[in-house]
Amino acid sequence: MKYKVLYIKQIRILTVCLQIGLLIAGLTAFWIPQGVDFLVNDVQMGRLINQQEWLIQVNQGVQAVDHSYPFIWYGTDWMVFAHILFAILFYGLYKDPIRNKWLVQFGFIACALILPLAAILGYIRGIPMIWQTLDCAFGVIAGGILLVIYRNIKRLEYYNLRIGL
Numbered sequence: 001m002k003y004k005v006l007y008i009k010q011i012r013i014l015t016v017c018l019q020i021g022l023l024i025a026g027l028t029a030f031w032i033p034q035g036v037d038f039l040v041n042d043v044q045m046g047r048l049i050n051q052q053e054w055l056i057q058v059n060q061g062v063q064a065v066d067h068s069y070p071f072i073w074y075g076t077d078w079m080v081f082a083h084i085l086f087a088i089l090f091y092g093l094y095k096d097p098i099r100n101k102w103l104v105q106f107g108f109i110a111c112a113l114i115l116p117l118a119a120i121l122g123y124i125r126g127i128p129m130i131w132q133t134l135d136c137a138f139g140v141i142a143g144g145i146l147l148v149i150y151r152n153i154k155r156l157e158y159y160n161l162r163i164g165l
Helices: 002-042 052-068 070-089 091-095 102-124 129-162
Strands: none
Touching: 002 052, 002 070, 002 091, 002 129, 052 070, 070 091, 091 102, 102 129
């Protein structure tokens, strides 16, 4: 019984971490112009990672779009909406991990698809490799969290079979 509680607790903690990550990743898109400008001018992130020229160019493009074509951000608003929906969707995993283990499988597929998407579209759009790698890291980290959740669900299933539930 003690292990069952431990598995459920770990699943719930990791699920909440996954949900928070989805929310943070999505919500930051509401402030792309301000966020990019902050990273370039205040944090000077480009100097920290040897990408100063690239980030200055990105900031110029983002600010030009924001000034002349702010309606473009409506597309990223929908991306934020999708992140919020996915975070809500994973509540099913929090509530009943065994019944909703398909969410973990869905998450694995989504994480795996990040890799070719970042590589192919990153190449086509001229995104430096460091940024493609960073995007891929989100998929790898989320995939690792999902793997731990999946293993704990399997342990719960085994435990339930053993005691006849």
